[in-house]
Amino acid sequence: MKKYILDLASEQFKTLLKSIVKEEYRINQIIEWIYSKKAISFGEFTNLPKKLRENLDDKFKLRTLKILKKEKSTIDGTTRYTFQAVDKKIFFAVLIPKNDKNSVCVSSQIGCPVKCVFCSSGKVKFVRNLSKGEIIEQLLQIENDTLEKTSRVLFMGMGEPMLNFNNVFSVLSSLLSNKKFGMSKRHITVSTVGIVPAIKKLADSNLGIRLAISLNLIDEKRQKKIIGNNFSFGIRDILNSGKYYIKRTNSRLTIEYLLIKKINDSVTDAHKLTRFLKQCDLINSNVQVNLIPFNHLVNVEFKTPTVASVQKFRNILKLSRIIVNVRQTKGADICAACGQLGY
Numbered sequence: 206m207k208k209y210i211l212d213l214a215s216e217q218f219k220t221l222l223k224s225i226v227k228e229e230y231r232i233n234q235i236i237e238w239i240y241s242k243k244a245i246s247f248g249e250f251t252n253l254p255k256k257l258r259e260n261l262d263d264k265f266k267l268r269t270l271k272i273l274k275k276e277k278s279t280i281d282g283t284t285r286y287t288f289q290a291v292d293k294k295i296f297f298a299v300l301i302p303k304n305d306k307n308s309v310c311v312s313s314q315i316g317c318p319v320k321c322v323f324c325s326s327g328k329v330k331f332v333r334n335l336s337k338g339e340i341i342e343q344l345l346q347i348e349n350d351t352l353e354k355t356s357r358v359l360f361m362g363m364g365e366p367m368l369n370f371n372n373v374f375s376v377l378s379s380l381l382s383n384k385k386f387g388m389s390k391r392h393i394t395v396s397t398v399g400i401v402p403a404i405k406k407l408a409d410s411n412l413g414i415r416l417a418i419s420l421n422l423i424d425e426k427r428q429k430k431i432i433g434n435n436f437s438f439g440i441r442d443i444l445n446s447g448k449y450y451i452k453r454t455n456s457r458l459t460i461e462y463l464l465i466k467k468i469n470d471s472v473t474d475a476h477k478l479t480r481f482l483k484q485c486d487l488i489n490s491n492v493q494v495n496l497i498p499f500n501h502l503v504n505v506e507f508k509t510p511t512v513a514s515v516q517k518f519r520n521i522l523k524l525s526r527i528i529v530n531v532r533q534t535k536g537a538d539i540c541a542a543c544g545q546l547g548y
């Protein structure tokens with residue numbers, strides 16, 4: 206059976222190639238065609254002998270995903286891509302253009318086992334993890350489509366990336382590799398609801414990419430109701446793992462807080478969040494809080510907070526010298542915004 210070339214780890218790749226290519230420079234040429242020139246078939250590898258191209262085609266699959274649909278926001282140009290895998294399963298990626306720079310938000314799983322009640326991805330039955338290749342291919346296909354390089358990669362699409370640790374870790378290594386994507390660690394963000402052991406593992410791996418923790422409720426009992434019980438860690442434990450991450454990697458930590466009307470947007474909630482950050486020693490220049498007003502378009506159970514409550518929340522945090530931003534929701538009209546990547 207043909208192997209999916211994007212799934213292979215470097216060593217495995219070299220071992221499998223051994224029978225058909227001996228020279229190191231040929232291997233480098235192959236890597237260049239895959240990642241830099243973003244070829245979609247082995248026939249395009251024109252500086253390789255024809256026989257070698259045929260051998261590659263016999264042994265490997267270069268691409269496996271199909272773009273089923275592409276929807277572009279008329280508000281801000283955000284584009285939602287619907288992908289289909291070989292097993293016909295569906296998932297999404299989102300292109301967010303800003304000032305001539307493109308960010309791509311990739312999915313790491315099909316469905317999401319965490320099942321946060323406000324999230325459309327959480328409502329999709331968890332099917333499986335995406336493979337390393339399937340995550341990388343989202344990026345390659347979007348770059349083929351836009352003919353532009355991606356400046357930033359966000360692991361904020363469908364799924365909890367820290368529950369697909371090994372594959373996500375391999376993708377991160379490819380993104381940082383100069384032979385492949387050569388991205389800066391500051392331009393890669395992994396977002397998690399706070400899977401504490403995985404955050405520590407990522408910290409110890411010392412890749413140094415940016416980490417974002419979605420801490421949407423600051424009351425543990427309510428947090429358990431909002432986030433699937435199996436994946437809900439204590440708020441202090443989550444924040445302390447964030448602190449450990451900063452210490453180990455010297456990287457900035459973002460706390461994402463999705464503001465939902467009458468659920469977590471009160472003055473009391475703002476004070477509680479401030480208190481937790483203070484107690485965990487997380488009020489400093491390495492920590493930034495992003496407030497994201499919930500978009501109610503696809504989820505009628507929850508409501509968008511009022512502008513006044515968002516401002517009040519932000520001001521309370523600011524008064525305690527917390528670095529805080531209110532993030533504009535992108536692609537709200539095409540269901541590409543935070544928590545909207547469902548069917």
Ligand code: SF4
Pocket residue numbers: 317318319320321324325326327328362363364365398544
């Ligand atoms: S918010 Fe993230 S972790 Fe929660 S259900 Fe949605 S995709 Fe999964």
